Amino acid sequence: MKPTDTSNPDYFHRVVDCQWGCPAHTDIPEYIRLIAQGQFTDAYMVNRQSNVFPGILGRVCDRPCEPVCRRARVDEKPVAICRLKRVAADHKDDIQDRLPEIPTRKNGKKIALVGAGCASLTVCNDLMPLGYECTIFEALQVPGGLMRSNIPAFRLPAEILDEEIGYITDMGVDLRLNSPIDSLKALLDEGYDAIFIGSGAPKGKELDIPGRQEADANIHIGIEWLESVAFGHTEKIGRKVLIIGVGNTAMDCCRTSLRLGADDVKVMARKPRGFFKASDWELEDAEEEQVEIVINHSPKSFVVEDGRLTGMIFEVMEYDIEDGRITDSRVIEERFLEADDVILAIGQETAFPWIERDIGMEFNKWDEPVVDKTTYQSTIPGVFFGGDAAFGPENIIWAVEHGHQAAISIHNYVHGKSVNDRLPDRLNLVSRKMGIHEWSYSNYFEPAARRKMEHVPLSERFKNLGTEVELGFDAEQTACEVERCLNCDIQTVFTDKLCIECDACVDICPTQCLTITEPGPEEDLRTRLTAPADNTEQLLFLSGPLEQTGRAMVKDENVCVHCGLCAERCPTAAWDMQKSIIDIAYAKDHDVSPCAARQTG
Amino acid sequence: MTYIAKPKVQWSGQRHNELGLTIRDYEGGLSTLCAGCGHDSVTAALVQAFWELAIRPEQVIKLSGIGCSSKTPAYFLSGSHGFNSVHGRMPSVATGALAANRDLIAVGISGDGDSLSIGFGQFAHAVRRNLNVLYLIENNGVYGLTKGQFSASADPGSKAKKGEENRQQSIDPIATAITLGGSFAARSFSGDKNQLVPLLKAGLTHPGCAVIDIISPCVTFNDHDGSTKSYAYTRAHMEAATFTDLVPPAKTIETDYAEGDATSITLHDGSRLKLKKLDPEYDPGNRAVALKFLEDHRVRGQIVTGLLYLDSDMPDFHAVSGTSKKPLTSMSHDELNPGADALAKLQESMR
Numbered sequence: 001m002k003p004t005d006t007s008n009p010d011y012f013h014r015v016v017d018c019q020w021g022c023p024a025h026t027d028i029p030e031y032i033r034l035i036a037q038g039q040f041t042d043a044y045m046v047n048r049q050s051n052v053f054p055g056i057l058g059r060v061c062d063r064p065c066e067p068v069c070r071r072a073r074v075d076e077k078p079v080a081i082c083r084l085k086r087v088a089a090d091h092k093d094d095i096q097d098r099l100p101e102i103p104t105r106k107n108g109k110k111i112a113l114v115g116a117g118c119a120s121l122t123v124c125n126d127l128m129p130l131g132y133e134c135t136i137f138e139a140l141q142v143p144g145g146l147m148r149s150n151i152p153a154f155r156l157p158a159e160i161l162d163e164e165i166g167y168i169t170d171m172g173v174d175l176r177l178n179s180p181i182d183s184l185k186a187l188l189d190e191g192y193d194a195i196f197i198g199s200g201a202p203k204g205k206e207l208d209i210p211g212r213q214e215a216d217a218n219i220h221i222g223i224e225w226l227e228s229v230a231f232g233h234t235e236k237i238g239r240k241v242l243i244i245g246v247g248n249t250a251m252d253c254c255r256t257s258l259r260l261g262a263d264d265v266k267v268m269a270r271k272p273r274g275f276f277k278a279s280d281w282e283l284e285d286a287e288e289e290q291v292e293i294v295i296n297h298s299p300k301s302f303v304v305e306d307g308r309l310t311g312m313i314f315e316v317m318e319y320d321i322e323d324g325r326i327t328d329s330r331v332i333e334e335r336f337l338e339a340d341d342v343i344l345a346i347g348q349e350t351a352f353p354w355i356e357r358d359i360g361m362e363f364n365k366w367d368e369p370v371v372d373k374t375t376y377q378s379t380i381p382g383v384f385f386g387g388d389a390a391f392g393p394e395n396i397i398w399a400v401e402h403g404h405q406a407a408i409s410i411h412n413y414v415h416g417k418s419v420n421d422r423l424p425d426r427l428n429l430v431s432r433k434m435g436i437h438e439w440s441y442s443n444y445f446e447p448a449a450r451r452k453m454e455h456v457p458l459s460e461r462f463k464n465l466g467t468e469v470e471l472g473f474d475a476e477q478t479a480c481e482v483e484r485c486l487n488c489d490i491q492t493v494f495t496d497k498l499c500i501e502c503d504a505c506v507d508i509c510p511t512q513c514l515t516i517t518e519p520g521p522e523e524d525l526r527t528r529l530t531a532p533a534d535n536t537e538q539l540l541f542l543s544g545p546l547e548q549t550g551r552a553m554v555k556d557e558n559v560c561v562h563c564g565l566c567a568e569r570c571p572t573a574a575w576d577m578q579k580s581i582i583d584i585a586y587a588k589d590h591d592v593s594p595c596a597a598r599q600t601g
Numbered sequence: 602m603t604y605i606a607k608p609k610v611q612w613s614g615q616r617h618n619e620l621g622l623t624i625r626d627y628e629g630g631l632s633t634l635c636a637g638c639g640h641d642s643v644t645a646a647l648v649q650a651f652w653e654l655a656i657r658p659e660q661v662i663k664l665s666g667i668g669c670s671s672k673t674p675a676y677f678l679s680g681s682h683g684f685n686s687v688h689g690r691m692p693s694v695a696t697g698a699l700a701a702n703r704d705l706i707a708v709g710i711s712g713d714g715d716s717l718s719i720g721f722g723q724f725a726h727a728v729r730r731n732l733n734v735l736y737l738i739e740n741n742g743v744y745g746l747t748k749g750q751f752s753a754s755a756d757p758g759s760k761a762k763k764g765e766e767n768r769q770q771s772i773d774p775i776a777t778a779i780t781l782g783g784s785f786a787a788r789s790f791s792g793d794k795n796q797l798v799p800l801l802k803a804g805l806t807h808p809g810c811a812v813i814d815i816i817s818p819c820v821t822f823n824d825h826d827g828s829t830k831s832y833a834y835t836r837a838h839m840e841a842a843t844f845t846d847l848v849p850p851a852k853t854i855e856t857d858y859a860e861g862d863a864t865s866i867t868l869h870d871g872s873r874l875k876l877k878k879l880d881p882e883y884d885p886g887n888r889a890v891a892l893k894f895l896e897d898h899r900v901r902g903q904i905v906t907g908l909l910y911l912d913s914d915m916p917d918f919h920a921v922s923g924t925s926k927k928p929l930t931s932m933s934h935d936e937l938n939p940g941a942d943a944l945a946k947l948q949e950s951m952r
Contacts, residue, residue: 074612437604445608500832501792502637502820507645510607512624534614548836559612563605571637571820 001522003544003552006493009427012580014539015557016488018065018081023401025425025584026050028065028081029489033441035088036482043088045098050584052122052168052400053147055160058086059470060151062248062279062395070486073535073559074511077450079484080473087478089160095167100129102171107131109414112192114181117145118396119198119387121168122403126587127410128171135192136173139180140231143169146200146388147396149227150249152256153466184355184383193414194382196406198399201388203351207244207344211302215309215342219302222249222345229256229465238340240264242312244299247277250345254291257343259465266337267293268312271326272319285469289458300334302342311338348393368392375419376406384409407587415592423585429578432490433567439577441490443564445510446483487562491580494553496543498574501551505566505575506530511559514566519545519552529556606631619655627652629679633672637824639791639817639832640669640739644676646794647708650801651678654849662698662705666691666720669746670712670739670817689720692727695734696918702928703919706805707734713754714744717772721753724774728783731809732918735801738774738812739791741819742830749822760827775909776895778812779888784915785811786891787845787908790835791818800908802847806868809917816904829902840898842883843907846875866913876908885911 004011014020018028027046034043047054061082069078109132113120116138124134142148144161169175181187187195204221206212212219218238222245228234241262243254246269254265267286269276272295276283287293297314304310314335320328350368355361362370362379369378371385378385386402388394409419432440454471461467473481506514512531519525519542526533526540533540533556543553567575607628615623627648632641651661658680665671667688674683682705686694691709699707709727716724716738727736742755751759754774755767778786785807789797797815804811816835818824824831829838849872866874876885884890891910898905918924929937 074610444605445610447609500637500820500824501836502639502818502832503642503645503792503794504637507641508607510610510625511612531614531616548833559610559614561608561610563608565605565607568605569636569641571635 001519001525001540001542003519004539004541006541009425009582011539011541012427012429012491013425013582015491015560016580016582017068017070018079019489019582021068022051022065023398024050024404025582026065027489027582029485029487031088032079032081032084032482032485033487035084035478036442040088040091041093041095041098044092044095047085047088048095050404051397052125052403053118053164053396054085055089055164056147056156057396058082058084058089059160060147060156061085061397064395064397070488070559070561071484074486074561075447075449079486080450080453080481083453083470083473084478084481087473090472099167099171102128103131105131106133109133109193110135110191111194111196111410111414112137112187112190113196113198114187115139115145115197115199115387115389116143116165116175116177117198117200117387117399118147119389119399119403119406120145120196121165122400123196123198123386123407123410124171124173125168126404126407128168128173130411130588134173136175137179137181137187138175138177141177143175143177145198146223149230150223150252152226152252152259153230154255154259154461154469155252157466157468180354182354184361185359188359188380188383194384194410196384196386196410197378197389198385198387198403199350199352199389201348201350201393203349204344205347205349207299207346209299209301211304211309214304214307215302218309218339218341220341220343222253222343223348225343226252226256229260234260236260237262240338240340241266242337242339242342243267243345244342245269245277245345245347246293247345247347248279248282249348250343251278251282251286253343253345254286255289256465257341258289258291259462262341265291267291268297268299268314268337269293269295270298270317272296272321274324275326285455288455289461294337297335298331303336309339309342311336312342350389350392374405374422375409376402377409377413377419382413404586408585408590411587411590411592417592421590423589425585426583428581428583429491429493430581432577432579437568439490439564441487441577441579442483443487443490443562443577444483445486445561445563446480448480448484450484451477451481489580490562490564490577492555492560492562492566493576493578494541494543494555495574495576496546496553498572499543499546499553500572500574501546501548502571504569504571508565508569510563510565511561513556513558513560515554516546516551517554525554526556529554531556533558618652620657622652622655624648624652626680627658627678629677630675632676634669635821637820638669639741639815639819640673641676642791642794643737643739643797643815643817644673646791646797646801648677649794649798650805653798654802654805656706656805660704660706662707664691664695664698664707664709664734666711666715668712668715668744669741669819670710671715673710673739674708689715689718689723691715691720692723692732692734692736695727696730696732699733699918700922700924702930703733703924703926704928708805709734709736711736711738713738713740713742713752713774717753717774721772725777725781728778728781728810728812730918730921731782731784731915733808734810735804735807736810736812738814739817740774740814740830741817741823742828743819743823745819745822749819754830756829759829760825762822762825764827773895773899774812774814776892779891779895779910782915783812783910784809784912784917785908786910787812788814788816788904788906790816790839790904790906792832792836793839793906796841796844796906799845799847803845803874803908806847806870806872806874807911807913808868809913809915835904838902838904840880840903840905841907842878842880842894842905842909843885844877844879845908846877848873848875866911868913874911874913876911879907885909
């Protein structure tokens with residue numbers, strides 16, 4: 001193993017597991033620290049810079065940051081990162097004066113965006129301050145896309161959506177509602193400088209089994225049904241409802257059903273627990289509302305009597321599971337379950353009937369447009385994709401990141417630069433040492449368990465479809481939860497030339513992360529550390545040779561709690577605690593002036 | 602020193618010893634020694650040794666005198682007994698404690714000031730009585746607590762922090778212990794836990810007085826050029842004569858030793874002490890060889906480390922003095938206080 005090159009920004013970025021895990025690389029420890037200091041508006045703005053919709057994401061993000069949170073490796077439950085984001089959004093002051101100024105003199109570049117969802121809105125958010133004229137074409141009567149139509153109001157209130165979408169549309173976006181695009185060819189002919197397609201994945205998957213046609217009146221496609229509920233077209237459902245599928249849409253469907261008059265809702269899963277697509281917390285919330293999740297039931301047919309759906313027949317499955325993978329399965333019996341209505345929530349896909357196939361855009365074998373994974377450009381130069389439209393259904397936070405990246409491409413493209421001319425991430429380190437025993441971060445280790453989100457009582461929450469279930473963290477919960485954050489962005493930075501190998505850091509480390517030993521191949525090194533480094537997904541830091549013995553300092557990043565004791569016990573300041581700031585490049589950072597005088601130094 | 606305590610963090614990869622305890626269960630209070638002090642490394646080595654031997658903390662008594670070194674007992678095994686005695690008088694208190702309860706595992710922690718100056722006489726007698734104590738001397742060559750004056754172990758010619766030269770002869774606690782008839786004499790270095798931890802385990806298992814002189818640099822007053830007890834000097838001049846490994850009774854010996862290279866000594870509790878000679882000329886069972894070896898290396902400015910003399914058959918303090926086999930604490934009041942008649946009878950017998 002070679003000495004670690006910490007000048008590569010990715011090394012310290014990876015130590016901040018949450019930020020590395022977040023597609024938009026939100027500086028999570030920094031905003032949590034700001035919340036701890038009561039600076040909610042600042043915390044909100046740190047969020048907004050990368051994820052654009054903190055109030056929305058603080059409620060409904062799929063939280064890729066939480067499963068990877070270091071805290072989960074120390075005491076099982078991660079920091080409630082997502083809900084702390086909501087704290088910042090709930091308590092911020094007016095942010096209007098912190099939003100970028102929109103130039104009155106435009107740059108003459110006109111962009112058309114298809115769909116007013118999170119991806120298109122992010123593109124506008126990045127391009128409007130640069131003088132672009134953006135026009136969004138939205139098929140529905142309100143902006144927001146899936147966030148509006150598919151996420152029930154009891155999870156995401158409309159006023160939050162209105163506020164955060166408003167920050168962007170108020171930048172002067174030409175938002176054309178009720179304006180579906182039915183021909184890309186026609187749009188191309190309108191002379192826009194670039195086109196961004198963020199039309200989502202609007203097609204719910206079908207379940208073609210016997211009885212589907214006959215029972216059509218009582219079989220609903222999940223995402224269509226949710227949209228119909230969101231816009232008030234559907235206000236009722238039968239008493240007994242079966243939801244087919246166990247993803248997050250299924251969770252929204254079952255909980256919405258309960259609010260529309262159902263009192264016996266079953267979510268039917270083909271596979272056992274552990275193979276569910278829904279996030280654990282969404283499952284928990286549904287089960288709290290007395291939704292029954294039935295496992296190992298594979299749909300066989302719909303049962304129709306006198307032209308009306310009466311239920312479904314399922315095949316009860318048995319699986320052989322080895323190492324978390326299904327190796328074999330068999331049907332052990334059939335079972336009939338009554339139902340007044342069935343909702344299909346087995347996935348969704350993109351659909352582009354409005355893109356002509358003869359205009360030069362390449363489609364892959366699944367009939368999806370071919371989109372570059374870095375530039376988000378299609379095979380027609382100047383036509384970009386993002387959000388679910390690009391690579392199929394993902395989460396809001398992914399769509400936001402697509403939007404940021406597509407905005408960079410568009411910015412380069414319309415100025416005649418290569419879309420591949422993108423700035424790399426940069427990393428800055430600043431010492432947090434204030435005095436002999438003073439660090440400008442809270443290095444105290446809070447042993448408390450994750451705070452539990454309070455919910456509206458079950459007796460109250462079903463009365464009104466729009467009653468938000470989660471109450472948000474109160475002041476005490478927030479004060480405790482912020483301290484659970486381990487400050488992974490306050491990095492342990494080692495200078496090998498200063499080390500006198502006194503072992504003080506090795507001895508004081510509360511999680512036995514450090515070892516001074518002979519260097520060697522990584523596999524071998526991992527076995528002979530103070531505590532064996534079993535988690536191979538986490539990096540090892542290896543220093544250069546130390547002056548006195550030629551051995552090396554090795555740090556297993558896995559369970560470092562960033563308490564700073566290594567730096568505090570170090571007599572020669574070979575260890576220092578330094579805040580890493582990952583500088584992520586957005587469209588505004590890309591210089592597109594024709595002969596950009598490159599500044600040096 | 603540190604103002605936040607070492608946090609009690611539990612994580613899934615933590616290992617447990619035979620008693621189900623983690624290494625963190627063998628720790629003590631927050632160290633107030635200087636950052637980088639060798640003594641803190643000795644503390645960590647002790648924590649590791651006790652954890653590996655799976656000794657119950659309440660079986661142990663920690664004893665010390667005065668000095669930086671003598672603060673050490675506060676920093677490990679907070680669940681054990683302890684006595685912080687008068688300067689240099691740790692051996693007397695240890696003798697009393699062991700006479701009263703021979704079931705205790707005693708660790709005496711002292712320094713070059715505590716044992717080679719004010720307590721030199723006490724040290725000598727603990728060694729010649731073969732008192733059942735692991736006797737550690739955390740040796741840094743200076744009086745750190747009083748701002749770094751030369752101690753009795755400072756080498757002639759070595760320099761203090763401000764440059765003045767030591768012109769007095771130094772006491773070598775290991776050579777002294779061997780000449781006093783010690784049964785276990787070893788030297789190690791706080792910066793070499795691979796050597797120190799097995800030595801501590803051997804010392805804890807040794808039936809008698811196990812003296813370990815540990816070069817433990819004073820990072821504040823004696824870690825500069827011109828010091829012969831600095832991290833850099835010790836590393837450059839260390840010469841390991843033997844390597845020791847303690848194999849618990851139930852375990853098979855995993856390390857392979859070349860034929861004739863190592864001796865195995867079975868101790869009274871069934872554990873085996875593997876002693877590997879790193880220098881073929883060395884014989885840790887022979888006082889004359891040991892002393893000559895020490896002297897030859899001293900002349901060359903080298904610091905000999907390892908287990909340097911061992912006689913595990915030498916009768917210990919309990920055997921020689923006929924101490925009570927039953928701890929006084931488990932005796933009834935009547936046994937401890939037989940009454941006036943018994944006293945009168947005893948006095949009568951001596952007339």
